[in-house]
Amino acid sequence: MTYPPPADDPYRAADPYALPAAPPPAAPVSWGPSAAVQPYSGVPGGYGYGPPVSDKSKVVAGLLQMLPGFLLGLGGIGRLYAGHTTLGILQLGATLVGWASFWCGIFLILPLFIYAAVWLWFVIDGIILMAGNPVDGQGRPLRS
Numbered sequence: 001m002t003y004p005p006p007a008d009d010p011y012r013a014a015d016p017y018a019l020p021a022a023p024p025p026a027a028p029v030s031w032g033p034s035a036a037v038q039p040y041s042g043v044p045g046g047y048g049y050g051p052p053v054s055d056k057s058k059v060v061a062g063l064l065q066m067l068p069g070f071l072l073g074l075g076g077i078g079r080l081y082a083g084h085t086t087l088g089i090l091q092l093g094a095t096l097v098g099w100a101s102f103w104c105g106i107f108l109i110l111p112l113f114i115y116a117a118v119w120l121w122f123v124i125d126g127i128i129l130m131a132g133n134p135v136d137g138q139g140r141p142l143r144s
Contacts, residue, residue, distance in 0.1 A: 056082055058134050058142035066126025073098050073115065075122030078129055083137025091125075094118050 065078025076091030098118035105111025128134070134142050 052140050053143050054136040054140040056136050056142050058129055058144060061142060062126045062130030065129050066123055069122025069126055073119050078126060082134060082142060
């Protein structure tokens with residue numbers, strides 16, 4: 001009596017009539033909105049799909065950055081409003097440096113250049129906030 005070879009025998013010839021192995025199952029398809037694409041009300045007159053929009057306004061952020069910067073040399077308020085706390089605090093520190101250089105060196109040229117550079121930074125940053133595509137602290141685009 002002969003016995004068949006074991007199934008894990010490496011010397012056994014392959015069966016020429018065996019079916020190929022089945023492919024792995026495909027990933028399930030999701031037809032609804034996923035976590036990456038959520039409905040938002042950024043489309044006028046209805047709902048659309050796309051990135052979530054911030055509850056902060058880019059016009060308000062730009063005006064809060066530009067007007068105090070233009071009139072008083074005070075910057076960082078618009079960035080703090082938009083949620084960029086690190087840049088806002090850095091600009092408030094630059095405000096103090098600009099004011100100190102202006103009042104301590106009123107008859108010198110270099111401190112006036114420092115104050116003018118800080119002033120120009122705040123005004124240009126306000127224009128960029130209003131005219132560009134700024135995002136808030138969480139990376140969401142500011143609404144118009």
